[in-house]
Amino acid sequence: MLTQAPFQNYWYGTPWDEMFYPGGEPRAHYEPLMRVLENLPAEEIRQKKQAADLSFLHQGITFTVYGKSEGTERIFPHDLIPRILTAAEWSKIELGLTQRITALNEFLRDLYHEQRILNDGVVPRELIASCPHFRREMRGVAVPRGAYVAVAGTDLVRLPTGEFAVLEDNLRVPSGVSYMLTSRQVMKRVFPSLLRECQVRPIDHYGAALSSTLRSLAPEGRPDPVIVLLTPGVFNSAYFEHAYLARQMGIELVEGRDLLVHDNIVYMRTTSGLRRIDVIYRRIDDDFIDSLVFRSDTILGVPGLFNAYRAGNVTLANAVGTGVADDKAVYAYVPAIIKYYLDQDAILPNVETYLLSDERERSYVLENLDKLVVKAVGESGGYGMLVGPHSTKADQEEFRRRILANPRNYIAQPTLALSCAPCLVEGESIEPRHVDLRPYILFGEKVTIVPGGLTRVALRRGSLVVNSSQGGGSKDTWVLQN
């Protein structure tokens, strides 16, 4: 049965295959999918794939690739075969992420107030002091409900043992949730009966959950808060997502020039006059939100916004200065941070991480550049990264030079054997490709995680890089009812 059509080029026994046991038998929760795929003629698969791609194109679900000439809007490559998680797998992920976001918010509150964790020597003070995303301006600023990070997107990978581990936290302005939502819409059209048969938990309430999270963070005394989404504008790579989420929540999509601050109150300029704003879901980095306080060479933000924020008249989500907690070097301390604040062991483990500011670890890393993954601590989106086994000698020399010039700026991790999931390659044959998982966590009055997330795929054979800017794609993530 396994040599039948679409799977004839598949190879089994990758370190962890999401769908198959090493011998090639499908895991129980993938059986309905297996039945459907086996009975689907190649022609029909191709048609479904085309229909899905067309649907993405027509909806304008595209992203912009930086560093290329104008007009490089592309559709996000989408793989038709869903990635399926059992209820048990998901409930552990959910517990682990809830624990993690709770501890990280405690950590941020502490860093910007008493700094107990530094005084107790659990996290080295130099590490925080040298982090460019630590905002001294935030010292002593009260944040509603202590929700520094209201929206997080945490990247998980599955290790060869089948266990999930956290690869990195995205605590500033995580993106991609619109792909999760639109991908499900497309799947409903492509595999309607399969979705029903598998009893997949819905994710459509993300917009409502985000909206009530933001509402719960409104400044005190504003029972009916006005919420807006602040975008850098049409030229931003995630503009589609900004517009999409604003529409889902029924809130105004604003740019910096639509807002003004008067007497520490933020207003938006409407045709019927100024309207006071209470909560800003901002999709602009810290550096750009207020040219009076942060970078002055920008017109994306709103002059005076930070003062209004400090005065407690408006809520920013996420808060300013959350980047210090997703610094890749601080990441190594997250299990200790969880232990410190919650007195619990981390439910989701970290990936082993070498800090290059440590002399012993540095010399080990420099000797093994060809085996490790080196990442710049402040970068995201797969930029500024060396994947040892896939790099040339010249790349390695370049990184050796950069590491020695600024060791604090880099960390290294073993090259992970990410788990693999079956993907449709060139519209016909199904082959294993590496995947990760980015669930989205909302932290307000309570913690909400819609069941699922963005499963990102390294579409190139053997590649381990899943970022969309680096040739990655996505697939729908199904969390089963039971």
Add this chain to the structure above:
Amino acid sequence: MLSRVADNLFWMSRYLERAEHIARIVLVHHNLELEQPEEANAGRWKRVFQSLALDPPIEDSTNSVLSQICFGVESRFSITTSIESARNNARQVREQISSEMWEQLNRLYHAVRHADHEDHNGEIEEFLIAVKEGAHLFHGLTDSTMSHGEGWQFIQLGQSLERAINTAAQLEIHYREFYREASLDSEWGPDAAGYLEWIGLLRCATAFEAFCKVHSATIDPLNVVEFLLLDAQFPHSIRFVVDTLQTALEAIGRLSPGRRVHKVQRIAGRLQAELSFTQIEEVMERGIADTMQHIRESCHEIHNCVHEAFVSYPVESALEV
């Protein structure tokens, strides 16, 4: 609605109307130039440029004039730059207009950008017709695929303001050049050069057929002026356009009330009343040039007041409300 959004919709609409207007009159004058004797063509393009409030053409040759007015990138208002500006405004409010509208404007933009700039013989007419049709299609889509709410009203406002200003300028210049008292006599035969120019003026406003239904094909210049200025039913007559403008302003005033609206409604209302209750004899007595100037000034005033009332109002005045 956000002031920026209203402003973008307003300008998108003004620029597109301008592009269509230029295409229409260039098409007509390009045709006239072929038919008319050489002496009748003297100063033609200069007048066209003047009616569009542009500096006189750099060179007099038809080809150079056409490429300047159709494709000129330096020119503030060539067809290409106008469409580009319309699209830039639309791009910033993509989520506020229907995707059909965006796609149509985008298509038009790419079509004019890739038009052949050199071959003026066969292609130019096709180019101008494509611009006209592209704009018409856009307006049709605007009417049938977008909610007729505040944003739609700002689109109407931009279009009618631009149209009123353009028509008034054109009428003024044409009148100065071609109107003769004597012309009221029968010496205006169908062969006279001036006769064709008056038909041309009607055609510039796509008004020839509508005019003939009212006055038959006898072209009396006074009737032409009256038709383009005071007709209550033709969509390019200034009176009709000002009615539309006033309707849009009233709707906006209902949706976004506030005392800042009153000033602009007063100016527009006065202009509307003048056009509704004036007779052509009174206009002639006052003088066409004077009347047209008054209309254009009122339009500019309306434009400024709209901007002040809805977009760039001072923060202090808005806080008092």
